[in-house]
Amino acid sequence: MTLLSVRNLRVSFPTRQGTFEAVRGISFDLGRERLGVVGESGSGKSMTGRAILGLVRPPGIVTADRMELEGQPILNLPEGRMRRIRGRRISMVMQDPKFSLNPVMTIGDQIVEAYRLHAGGAKPAARQKALEMLRAVQIRDPERVMGAYPHEVSGGMGQRIMIAMMLAPDPEILIADEPTSALDVSVRTEVLNIMDRLVRDRGMGLIFISHDLNLVAQFCDRVLIMYAGRIVETLAAKDLHQARHPYTQGLLNSLPRLDAPVDRLPVLQRQDSWREGDTITQSLETEFPGGL
Amino acid sequence: MLTVEHLNVWFGFDPDRVDAVKDASFTVAQGESFGLVGESGSGKSTILRAIAGLIDTWSGTIAVAGQPLAARRRDRAFYKTVQMVFQDPYASLHPRHSVDAVLSETLRLQGMGDIDRRITSLLSDVGLGRGFRFRYPHQLSGGQRQRVAIARALAAEPRLLLLDEPTSALDVSVQAEILNLLSDLRAEHGLTYVMVSHDLAVVGHMCDRLAVMQGGRIVEVMDVQALRQGNARQDYTRQLIAASEGYARA
Numbered sequence: 001m002t003l004l005s006v007r008n009l010r011v012s013f014p015t016r017q018g019t020f021e022a023v024r025g026i027s028f029d030l031g032r033e034r035l036g037v038v039g040e041s042g043s044g045k046s047m048t049g050r051a052i053l054g055l056v057r058p059p060g061i062v063t064a065d066r067m068e069l070e071g072q073p074i075l076n077l078p079e080g081r082m083r084r085i086r087g088r089r090i091s092m093v094m095q096d097p098k099f100s101l102n103p104v105m106t107i108g109d110q111i112v113e114a115y116r117l118h119a120g121g122a123k124p125a126a127r128q129k130a131l132e133m134l135r136a137v138q139i140r141d142p143e144r145v146m147g148a149y150p151h152e153v154s155g156g157m158g159q160r161i162m163i164a165m166m167l168a169p170d171p172e173i174l175i176a177d178e179p180t181s182a183l184d185v186s187v188r189t190e191v192l193n194i195m196d197r198l199v200r201d202r203g204m205g206l207i208f209i210s211h212d213l214n215l216v217a218q219f220c221d222r223v224l225i226m227y228a229g230r231i232v233e234t235l236a237a238k239d240l241h242q243a244r245h246p247y248t249q250g251l252l253n254s255l256p257r258l259d260a261p262v263d264r265l266p267v268l269q270r271q272d273s274w275r276e277g278d279t280i281t282q283s284l285e286t287e288f289p290g291g292l
Numbered sequence: 293m294l295t296v297e298h299l300n301v302w303f304g305f306d307p308d309r310v311d312a313v314k315d316a317s318f319t320v321a322q323g324e325s326f327g328l329v330g331e332s333g334s335g336k337s338t339i340l341r342a343i344a345g346l347i348d349t350w351s352g353t354i355a356v357a358g359q360p361l362a363a364r365r366r367d368r369a370f371y372k373t374v375q376m377v378f379q380d381p382y383a384s385l386h387p388r389h390s391v392d393a394v395l396s397e398t399l400r401l402q403g404m405g406d407i408d409r410r411i412t413s414l415l416s417d418v419g420l421g422r423g424f425r426f427r428y429p430h431q432l433s434g435g436q437r438q439r440v441a442i443a444r445a446l447a448a449e450p451r452l453l454l455l456d457e458p459t460s461a462l463d464v465s466v467q468a469e470i471l472n473l474l475s476d477l478r479a480e481h482g483l484t485y486v487m488v489s490h491d492l493a494v495v496g497h498m499c500d501r502l503a504v505m506q507g508g509r510i511v512e513v514m515d516v517q518a519l520r521q522g523n524a525r526q527d528y529t530r531q532l533i534a535a536s537e538g539y540a541r542a
Contacts, residue, residue, distance in 0.1 A: 040463040041434075155332070184331040184490065185535035192539050211463060218539040254468035256497035258520050258536075264475065265468035265497070 003173055003205040004030040004052070004090075007066035011047050011229075014059050022047045022060075024229035030173065032203045034196070036220035036237060038213055040251075044229040045209045049175045052207075053092055054082040070172070088118040091166040095178040097158030101150040108146030111165045118169035133164040137194050156187030163194060173205045174198070181212070192219055213240065213252055225251075233280040245280050246271070293452055293484045294320040294343070299352035301335070301342050312338045313350075314508040322451075325478065325485040327495035329532070330505030336488045337379075340454045343486070344376045356452060372402060375445035379457040381437035385429040391415075391440050392425045398447040414443040417480075419473060435466035439473065446477070455487040459494065471498060492536040496520060504529045 011023040023044040028035070039045045051062045054077060067075040074085060094100045102110055111130040112123060119126075127146075134142035137160040150158060159179060166174060176195065180188040196219070198204050210216050216223055217240040225233040225248045233245040243249055250268035301313035313335040320326040328336040342350045345366040354361045356373055378384040385394060395414055399407045415424060418439040429437055438458060445453060458474070459467040471494065478485060489495050495502050496519055504512045504526070512526045524530045 040465060185532065186331065189535060189539060213464070215539055251464055254465045256468075256471065256493045258493050258496045258533075261497065261516075261520065264472050267468050267472065268465035 001031055002029045003032065003070060005066060005068045006052070007064060009048065009051060009064040009067065010062070011044070011051050011056055012061050012063075014061075022229055023051065026224075026226070026229075026231045028224060028231065028234070030205045030207060032199070032205055033222060034199055034206045034208055034220040034237075036216035036223040037207060037209045037226060038211065038216050038223055038251075039226035040211060042228075043226040045226050046177050048226075049092060049177050049207060049209055052175065053086050053090055054079075055086075055092075087114070087166075087171070088169045089171055090173040090175065091169070091171040092175040092177065093159075093162050093166050093179045096182050097150070097155060097162050100162055101158060103150050105149075106146065107148055107150065107153070107161055111146075111161070111168060114165050115168040129168060130164075133168045134161070136167070137161070137164045138190060139164075156183050156191070159183055159187075159191055160194065163191065167198060170202070171204065173207065175207045175209070177209045178211070179208075180215070181210070213255065217241065228275045230275070231279050232274060232277075235280075245274075247274050293322040293324070293357060294326075294486065295353070295355040296339070296343070297353040299339065299342065299350060299354065301338050301347060301350040303349065312508055313342070315352075316503075316505075316508075316510050318503050318510065318513055320452075320484060320486055323478075323482055323484055324501065325487065325499045327499035327502035328486065328488045328505060329490065329492060329495050329502055331490065331532075333507075334505040335508040336505050337456050340376065340456050340486065340488055344374065344454055345370070368403075372448050373450055374452045374454065375448055375450040376454040376456065377438075377441050377445050377458050380461050381434055381441050382429075382461065384441050385437055387429055390426050390428050391420075391432075391443075394440065394444055395447055398444050402448045404447070410447070414447055417446060417477065418443045419469075433466075434462050435469060438462065438470055442470075442473065442477070446481070449481075450483070452484045452486070455485055457489055458487070460489070460491065467494070474498065492519065492533060504532065 007027045008025045009023055010021060010025055012019050012021045026048065037045045037048065050056050056062050062076060064075050067073065069085065069089060108130060111133065112126045115126045115129055130146065131142045134145055139145050139157065139160060145153065153161065159182065180191055183191060195206060199206050208216065208220055217237050220237040223235055223237045223240055224231045225245065227247050233243060233248050235243060241252065243252065253266040254268055256265060297317045299313055299316040300311065303310045303312060316339060328339060330336045338347065341347045343354055348364050350363065356370065361370065392411060395411045396407050399410055404410060411425060412422065415422065420436065420439050424436065432440065459470050462470060477483060487495065487498055496516055499516060501513065501515045502519065503510045506528050512524065512529050514524065518524065522533055524533060
């Protein structure tokens with residue numbers, strides 16, 4: 001079941017030196033799964049997420065042969081119609097809760113406002129829903145947190161609040177842009193568990209944008225590796241360590257590892273040929289479809 | 293090279309006083325690379341800042357090369373011995389100073405002569421060519437900026453480098469380059485490192501020994517062999533090691 005289908009997506013920005021293409025013709029389908037998007041800064045992974053939500057600001061130009069949410073085209077919709085999709089059907093969690101929450105509104109008011117904008121309804125009902133969402137993201141005393149301002153909560157809590165807010169309208173797709181890179185490892189596991197449960201229980205599709213290869217290998221079902229605005233390789237997450245593209249291999253090798261000490265870390269030697277050339281697609285049919 | 297005994301660091305006054313570091317003690321030998329790990333708020337960066345003289349409110353003993361430090365004033369000799377590299381290369385360089393200005397100002401402050409030759413050799417030390425000398429920070433990538441920040445720290449010809457998360461703002465491929473550079477520089481110049489990181493794998497790669505911090509206290513000092521084999525004595529360290537191995541589905 002395909003939730004989102006993207007073909008030949010391009011995002012370009014006119015500059016004084018000519019057109020700069022941030023995303024150069026990428027295609028993928030998202031089902032009810034955890035799809036990891038990995039790449040270095042500047043590889044176009046965040047821009048892909050923004051393009052799907054129609055958040056690329058002029059003078060940026062988004063083109064695609066196809067961009068469909070459950071069969072309906074969503075490319076370059078007028079802002080009014082996009083607003084009905086954004087937040088309600090496709091939601092996005094940004095990297096840093098510090099810059100995504102309104103500093104002068106209490107957390108409760110923000111969640112209630114976001115929820116009523118999408119689902120309507122009376123304030124008391126929205127408040128109940130907000131409390132329920134905060135509990136769902138493992139916040140222990142939701143009553144207190146509802147009355148708190150963003151600066152009164154920790155980074156990890158802020159990130160969970162963002163997730164609660166994004167999930168209140170029950171979206172079909174969640175785009176999470178580096179949702180855990182500002183968090184400590186212990187909180188990270190908690191936040192990932194929450195997202196994992198939502199994919200399993202609600203059948204949500206998750207696009208998980210990250211630069212952390214090991215995390216993606218363990219958390220996601222499938223991975224797209226991006227380099228210079230293109231997808232250079234797609235493969236099942238559990239096979240990430242058997243990647244065939246030299247870029248993916250180079251990224252993996254450049255990570256220091258506790259279990260395999262080396263004197264010097266291998267350094268990635270970038271090749272111009274990676275910018276062009278075909279995507280290495282691993283056949284996704286496994287020997288035992290559906291498992292043993 | 294560095295001795296820290298019963299170090300307490302606090303911010304603010306009673307009743308709002310926050311004790312960021314409580315009774316921390318460790319020693320770092322000449323030529324050693326020592327890691328400080330822990331979660332955010334555990335006080336690891338605060339220890340570095342107290343050593344560097346960026347925080348006044350501390351008690352206990354800090355001695356560099358056998359010389360105990362005064363709480364507030366640091367003399368010139370101190371800054372010739374100890375230098376610091378900060379986390380965010382996008383924030384630690386003045387946006388309107390060229391690489392040349394950054395390095396020549398530092399060299400002049402350190403009372404060095406022969407500035408022109410020294411800049412050339414500093415740039416080549418950190419793997420930047422002559423072409424970078426008159427560039428501004430916005431014309432450099434994150435990794436190149438961190439190289440400039442390292443060159444600035446090396447300008448004083450220090451013996452002890454304090455590294456505060458030197459690669460956490462960088463991509464993994466660039467992180468590998470910077471870590472290699474730091475290893476090379478330590479070998480060439482006989483430097484001593486104290487490195488703060490939240491990434492156990494990075495500390496495992498770079499350091500000989502490490503201290504694990506939690507809530508302002510050092511809970512465990514261990515060597516890297518013990519870290520690799522997972523021989524932690526404290527539960528907290530074991531949790532940290534387990535969490536750093538990645539995500540295990542619940």
